[in-house]
Amino acid sequence: MGKSRGRRFRQMPLSPTGLEQRCDEEDDPDEEPASELLEKVQHPSAEVREYACASISKLLQEQQAIPAFLQRDVVRCLGPLLMDYSLAVRETAAGALRNLSACGGFEVCDDMVSKDIMTPLVALLKECSTGLDANQLSPEKRIEMDKNYTEDIANEAINLLWNVCECSSTAVHIFNKEGCLEAVLRYMKKFSTNVDLAISAANCLQAVTEDNPDLLSSFNASSQQVLETVMLCPESTMKHILLRTLTAGIVWNIKGTIPPGSLGSMINAILKIFSESLAIDAGETIIRMKEAEKNRLKLAVERETEENMSDVTENCVLSEGYDLEEIPKVKKGENDISDFLPPDQRELKEVTALLMAQQTALEIIVNMCCSEDPxxxxxxxxxxxxxxxxxxxxxxxxxxxxMSPLCLSDEVNSAFMNNLIPKKILEKTAFPNSVALDICMHNPSWKPLIKKLNAVQCRALTCLQNILLVSDVDCLGGAxxxxxxxxxxxxxxxxxxxxxxxxxxxxxxxxxxxxxxxxxxxxxxxxxxxxxxxxxxxxxxxxxxxxxxxxxxxxxxxxxxxxxxxxxxxxxxxxxxxxxxxxxxxxxxxxxxxxxxxxxxxxxxxxxxxxxxxxxxxxxxxxxxxxxxxxxxxxxxxxxxxxxxxxxxxxxxxxxxxxxxxxxxxxxxxxxxxxxxx
The missing domain is CATH 1.25.10.10 (Leucine-rich Repeat Variant)
Incomplete structure (x- = not known):
């Protein structure tokens, strides 16, 4: 069963510049902003280039805007900016190209590779990788901001690489030839301080290692040690569960490099990670995380109210004729909690990570159940x-x-039984928790989770199908x-x-x-x-x-x-x-x-x-x-x-x-x- 390809684009808030305002007001199709924006990416001012790239990135989230940019050779315009002297320009250019690859589909990704996007992209990935190890930038590239540009640029670049490699065999060939594996593994090693970057790298590497025998020889003892370390990471957040699941998928893809004597323990370790992921009740997690979000936002409102009251009190004390009645009272419901929602939406991201982990685990389990066609x-x-x-x-x-001859290897069958995989798959085939569905239905930002919940159920049903065909019914936990x-x-x-x-x-x-x-x-x-x-x-x-x-x-x-x-x-x-x-x-x-x-x-x-x-x-x-x-x-x-x-x-x-x-x-x-x- 093929994995579904999601729209992995970057949603980037823009500053209220005149350029952004003009793009937002551009409703007339005859007044196409693509030409003007692509001209501005060549501007001498780094700030103008940055906002031009950011504006392009925003427009490329809509598929109908893509043809106009492709006609004006957006790839060759933005490609060189991946190595711009301004780190902010690098990040926004990488984000725009990422959106193009995510929203444009397979043909656009192939076109991007044919227009040599891989040359500056590989160079950027390797430079960022070196920057991670050195933990510093050259003086001319250092920008004094509360922002780690190296890791942020790397995250945009690795997502771009992931998209094009998933769509283009030529991109995968270049990945192999240019030795990108080492750089990607370095990003994965950042899991303890930047789990988002590690997840992006793991997603990319899982896609690249699938049906790619030419890459297997690059996995030496050192690279396998990196994967093992990530699989054993002790953090228990949903994001780390996703990271471990993706890494287990990578190890399954490169199982040909594992010594025969270690194969059984490797498969058991993979399925143990999958079992831990599938054991979590997604519905209960949604309920719990939504309550956590509500409590966090409530505290934010209270803190904001206290600060406002403190400011008012100080002003009133300093004013002549101070009267308690003049202190404004906060009415119930006056503050819209959604206004305090942080841009990262941490609880929503945690639930999303869990559902992605479960879907990934189920997709890999489907592939582990092997059947031979006549x-x-x-x-x-x-x-x-x-x-x-x-x-x-x-x-x-x-x-x-x-009936076709069906089989399940002894190692996989034993690990299935030891980790109660079939029983947990059967549990995942049930409809999602009705309370959790209601929460998602009535919260716009959480509504996309419904589709992810349904996807997990469908993948579980597909897993059940394969298990029924290749394994003994006793493995289904007594059912x-x-x-x-x-x-x-x-x-x-x-x-x-x-x-x-x-x-x-x-x-x-x-x-x-x-x-x-x-x-x-x-x-x-x-x-x-x-x-x-x-x-x-x-x-x-x-x-x-x-x-x-x-x-x-x-x-x-x-x-x-x-x-x-x-x-x-x-x-x-x-x-x-x-x-x-x-x-x-x-x-x-x-x-x-x-x-x-x-x-x-x-x-x-x-x-x-x-x-x-x-x-x-x-x-x-x-x-x-x-x-x-x-x-x-x-x-x-x-x-x-x-x-x-x-x-x-x-x-x-x-x-x-x-x-x-x-x-x-x-x-x-x-x-x-x-x-x-x-």
């Missing part, structure tokens, strides 16, 4: 089987499924498959209206599909009533997401194959069969249509009830009529529209359709027909 040789072996072996090949172990099924169904049918959110629907249907598959393989009775099954199917097929539809028809196939072995189920099988036939014949996605055919093979493979239902819905004639249509669709739509893997599966479905028709004919359900191959 190889080309396996497909060829299956395809070359005789028709007489069709049912045996297709419905192996009585599960009604063509039976039936109880897990009831839990998942409660998530689906908890509200009057079925869920429509695409991400949630994909996650919940994937988990249900894996659960039903596991239950079928163990000959455990299914949990969904026919009414629930059809309601879920109707909701899923209304989705525009092909993955949701694939899951839905697969669920129908699994459930139908079990019903076919029961008694007096023909009526339900007829409804399922008609539904799947309609999907196969009318669905615009060839992948979904193929999955629907596969499900039909599952449902009507065997059993007296299935035979009865097949005759009544005229399944065989319908499939024979549809056979040339499917062949034509594959020829017209297959190439160029679908991946090699999808075409491989579709080709297998096409072959199985021919075999299924032949198999049905051998049952004597219809006169012998022309068995011409597709």
């Amino acid at each position: 190889s080309d040789d396996e497909w060829e072996e299956l395809s070359s089987s005789d028709e007489s072996d069709f049912m045996e090949n297709l419905y192996n172990d009585g599960s009604g499924l063509l 039976s498959l039936q109880s897990i099924a009831q839990h998942l169904l409660q998530l689906v049918f908890a509200k009057i209206e079925l869920p429509t959110d695409t991400e949630f629907l994909e996650a919940i249907t994937s988990a249900l599909r894996a659960l039903l598959q596991t239950m079928a393989s163990k000959n455990i009775s299914q949990c969904m009533t026919p009414e629930q099954l059809l309601s879920l199917c109707e909701a899923g097929m209304d989705s525009s997401n092909a993955s949701v539809k694939v899951n839905i028809v697969s669920i129908l196939g699994i459930s139908g194959s079990i019903l076919a072995k029961g008694q007096e189920t023909a009526e339900t099988l007829k409804v399922i069969g008609k539904f799947l036939l309609e999907v196969a014949m009318k669905e615009s996605s060839l992948v979904v249509a193929g999955e629907a055919l596969d499900a039909l093979f599952d449902v009507f493979a065997d059993g007296k009830e299935a035979e009865k239902a097949a005759v009544e819905i005229r399944l065989l004639p319908a499939l024979k009529e549809f056979q040339p249509v499917f062949k034509m669709r594959m020829r017209k739509e297959g190439k160029g529209k679908y991946s090699t893997d999808q075409l491989c599966v579709l080709d297998n479905v096409k072959m199985n359709l021919r075999r299924f028709i032949a198999y049905q004919e051998t049952l004597g359900k219809s006169p012998t027909c022309n068995n011409e191959e597709l």
